[in-house]
Amino acid sequence: MLEAIRHARLGDDVYGEDPTVNELQELAASRMGKDAALLVTSGTQGNLVSLMSHARRGEEVILEAECHIYYYEVGGISALAGLIPRPIRGHLGVLDPRDVEAAIRPKDIHQPRTSLVCMENTHNRAGGTVWTPEQMRAVYEVAKEHGLSVHLDGARIFNAAVYLGVDVKQFTKYTDSVMFCLSKGLSAPIGSLVVGDEEFIEKARRVRKMLGGGMRQAGIIAAAGIIALEKMVDRLKEDHENAQILAKALAKLDGIRITHPVQTNIIIFDVSDLNTTAERFIASLAERGVKASQFGRTLVRMVTHRGIEREDIEYAISVVEEVVSKLRSA
Numbered sequence: 001m002l003e004a005i006r007h008a009r010l011g012d013d014v015y016g017e018d019p020t021v022n023e024l025q026e027l028a029a030s031r032m033g034k035d036a037a038l039l040v041t042s043g044t045q046g047n048l049v050s051l052m053s054h055a056r057r058g059e060e061v062i063l064e065a066e067c068h069i070y071y072y073e074v075g076g077i078s079a080l081a082g083l084i085p086r087p088i089r090g091h092l093g094v095l096d097p098r099d100v101e102a103a104i105r106p107k108d109i110h111q112p113r114t115s116l117v118c119m120e121n122t123h124n125r126a127g128g129t130v131w132t133p134e135q136m137r138a139v140y141e142v143a144k145e146h147g148l149s150v151h152l153d154g155a156r157i158f159n160a161a162v163y164l165g166v167d168v169k170q171f172t173k174y175t176d177s178v179m180f181c182l183s184k185g186l187s188a189p190i191g192s193l194v195v196g197d198e199e200f201i202e203k204a205r206r207v208r209k210m211l212g213g214g215m216r217q218a219g220i221i222a223a224a225g226i227i228a229l230e231k232m233v234d235r236l237k238e239d240h241e242n243a244q245i246l247a248k249a250l251a252k253l254d255g256i257r258i259t260h261p262v263q264t265n266i267i268i269f270d271v272s273d274l275n276t277t278a279e280r281f282i283a284s285l286a287e288r289g290v291k292a293s294q295f296g297r298t299l300v301r302m303v304t305h306r307g308i309e310r311e312d313i314e315y316a317i318s319v320v321e322e323v324v325s326k327l328r329s330a
């Protein structure tokens with residue numbers, strides 16, 4: 001990627017003149033089966049740009065109660081986009097189309113207008129679990145019956161595609177727009193893409209500019225992004241294999257309870273049976289060089305990605321074993 005960055009052909013992308021950005025955007029649109037794409041600085045910016053391009057201030061957005069847009073994007077959906085989130089509890093992050101339908105506002109002078117439904121695949125807080133294309137289709141069809149737009153937070157949509165062994169278009173045909181990350185599993189240093197039809201991307205380009213995301217010689221970012229899309233998708237299965245090995249070893253430890261099915265590269269487990277908190281548990285891991293994140297008072301998340309090799313998994317397992325056995329004998 002660093003070599004590609006060094007040799008990238010550059011231009012001013014605010015004027016649409018960076019050939020490397022244009023190449024990445026064309027590649028992304030064609031991979032996702034959409035007309036057009038837009039490079040953005042981050043997944044958070046991509047979701048915000050999408051929300052603001054689909055919906056107007058004061059309108060309501062139906063989304064899953066633990067989704068990233070609601071949970072981890074600093075409230076931008078309200079603070080910046082001026083939208084009202086309508087969180088609906090899903091099952092493993094997947095919305096029930098009947099719940100979506102029930103949440104759509106009737107035409108009534110007192111109520112806000114529902115304008116958008118968001119899905120997240122894979123679902124981060126549900127442990128990287130996958131919506132099947134059929135599950136997406138069910139929600140998409142309800143939304144379309146009621147004239148709503150649909151956005152997919154597909155930060156990790158390629159993990160879903162690799163898990164089910166299907167082309168990513170099997171998912172993206174059931175949404176109007178998609179945000180996906182070049183960073184994370186696809187291993188690029190910076191960047192995400194928003195894809196959709198021409199009219200949507202034209203709006204998104206203006207919104208991105210307003211949010212300060214219009215970049216000049218952004219080809220240095222896009223050059224790495226092209227490699228991410230062309231060479232890094234297949235490697236996601238290594239992350240999934242590593243997550244399986246880690247999860248199986250963790251599941252054997254007394255006091256650790258894996259709380260969500262491990263399908264892709266995320267493992268969430270509960271440490272309450274060890275009479276400790278996630279914060280203290282994570283601090284003990286960190287002292288031994290293993291990083292994890294806190295996902296609740298007693299919930300810990302681990303993620304596998306490029307640069308975490310099989311021997312690192314073995315090491316992480318040995319560290320967790322040590323921390324668990326210390327806690328059990330305390």
Ligand SMILES: *Cc1c(COP(=O)(O)O)cnc(C)c1O
Binds near residue numbers: 042043045047124183
């Ligand atoms: C990481 C992530 C994002 C945001 O991406 P950033 O580049 O960190 O802003 C959005 N949605 C999901 C599901 C994510 O996991």
